[in-house]
Amino acid sequence: MLNRQLRRIAPAHALLLIGVSAVATFAGLLLASGVGGDPVPAASERPGPVVATVRATANGIEMTGIPQPTATTAVPARPAPPRARVAAPPAPAGEPASLSRAAGQMIVSGVLGTTADGALLRRIREGRVGGVILMGENIRTVAQVQSLVRELKAAARAGSNPPLMVMTDQEGGTVKRFRTAGPTLSARAMGTSGAPDAVAREQGAQTGRDLVERGVNVDLAPVADVASSAANFLGSRTFADRASVVARSACGFAAGLGASRVGAAFKHFPGLGRASAVNTDSAPVSISATLGALARDWATYRRCGARPGAMVMVSNASYPALTGNVPAVLSPRTYETLRGLGVRGPVITDSLGAGGLRQHTEVAVKAAAAGADLLLYTSSRTPVETHRQLLAAVDSGALSEERVRAAARVITTYKRTIHP
Numbered sequence: 001m002l003n004r005q006l007r008r009i010a011p012a013h014a015l016l017l018i019g020v021s022a023v024a025t026f027a028g029l030l031l032a033s034g035v036g037g038d039p040v041p042a043a044s045e046r047p048g049p050v051v052a053t054v055r056a057t058a059n060g061i062e063m064t065g066i067p068q069p070t071a072t073t074a075v076p077a078r079p080a081p082p083r084a085r086v087a088a089p090p091a092p093a094g095e096p097a098s099l100s101r102a103a104g105q106m107i108v109s110g111v112l113g114t115t116a117d118g119a120l121l122r123r124i125r126e127g128r129v130g131g132v133i134l135m136g137e138n139i140r141t142v143a144q145v146q147s148l149v150r151e152l153k154a155a156a157r158a159g160s161n162p163p164l165m166v167m168t169d170q171e172g173g174t175v176k177r178f179r180t181a182g183p184t185l186s187a188r189a190m191g192t193s194g195a196p197d198a199v200a201r202e203q204g205a206q207t208g209r210d211l212v213e214r215g216v217n218v219d220l221a222p223v224a225d226v227a228s229s230a231a232n233f234l235g236s237r238t239f240a241d242r243a244s245v246v247a248r249s250a251c252g253f254a255a256g257l258g259a260s261r262v263g264a265a266f267k268h269f270p271g272l273g274r275a276s277a278v279n280t281d282s283a284p285v286s287i288s289a290t291l292g293a294l295a296r297d298w299a300t301y302r303r304c305g306a307r308p309g310a311m312v313m314v315s316n317a318s319y320p321a322l323t324g325n326v327p328a329v330l331s332p333r334t335y336e337t338l339r340g341l342g343v344r345g346p347v348i349t350d351s352l353g354a355g356g357l358r359q360h361t362e363v364a365v366k367a368a369a370a371g372a373d374l375l376l377y378t379s380s381r382t383p384v385e386t387h388r389q390l391l392a393a394v395d396s397g398a399l400s401e402e403r404v405r406a407a408a409r410v411i412t413t414y415k416r417t418i419h420p
Helices: 002-033 099-105 118-125 142-158 187-191 196-214 243-258 291-296 299-304 332-340 363-370 382-396 401-415
Strands: 053-057 060-064 107-110 131-134 165-168 170-172 263-269 310-314 347-349
Touching: 099 107, 099 382, 099 401, 107 382, 118 142, 118 382, 131 142, 142 165, 142 196, 170 187, 170 196, 187 196, 187 243, 196 243, 243 263, 243 299, 263 299, 310 332, 332 363, 363 382, 363 401, 382 401
Parallel strands: 107 131, 131 165, 263 310, 310 347
Antiparallel strands: 053 060
16 A cells, blocks of 8 residues: 555655755755855865774774775865965064164174264164173273263164163172172182172172162173183182082072172083183183083073073083084084073173184174074174174075074063163
8 A cells, every 4th residue: 555655646746856856966066166165175185984993804804993085076176265465473562673673682892992982872873783891991980981881871772772781791809890899709709608609699789789880781790610620710700619509609699680680691601610721712722521521510500590680601612522623602502502401591602702713704693593692792893794794694594584583582581681
């Protein structure tokens, strides 16, 4: 009876069923072609069910868990519309917008005489110099230094640049540019006191107050080298011959400086405590210590190298175990090692005009490419050419623009942590 009913229904609805089938087929083609929805990937691109087993069957080995292509016929997907070009985001607030000004942030220049030199003021205003260093020849009285620094900082503001770094070497003892400012003790006297960390902190605090009074916001101190030789040229500039005492003293001194928002520069990584009587300021120096011996002297960098207001100065000596015959300041291994120790602030070179680098050319470009953020010169003339060299190196591909901009970002971020 059922069969007879079906035979009666079929002629009446045949056309309707055919119509429904046609509509469904047409809709499927529309979806497959991407009309009215997202494109459907071709069969070879669509994963099948994911099953994670392998088993033996009567017909052989059956593997599941591997995406399998489906049997659906592939239909070419509609091409996606071209992506709109997105403009590069603006530079973060405070970061130089132009490459020229970014390169300028990397340059620390010496100062000519005891008054503001017009040429230097112009370079600062134009953003071709981001910091200066004051040496003994620039210092006569507190009032004279205050006047000099005011003009230098005003030039940076007039050009809408980040605040100017004003540096000096105020270690204490034999290296003390301001004779009437702290510290009153040498590093060795601090380190051999009964409480090296507390004494060094107090000495650093006094030094920071005195430097702020003179307009200085970065002290290229303390020395973090561990004296391992009686013949070492650093003498009383080192706190001790034990890394733990050096770390306590150096970190205490830096903390004292930081109380007045004066930056500290730990120096001279990877270490000059194992050098002989020859100073890198006058001649090339090679230190043949093993990597393990060098690493034992890095307690200061591990302990406080990542603190706000901390930067690190890199040595001009070469270290065969770490950098081969290349001076540390020109070797990428040096900067990679420092970052591995947790150092996040700017890394500054020792003086690029020193005798220890006399055998090398284009030292500023090589140091910047290796990872240096700040390029230090005690002369006011050489930085003029250095700025041109950096820009030319970017044009030639010897130095990447991103390396320059990354250095400028580190520097401008750091400047927000110190006294303006």
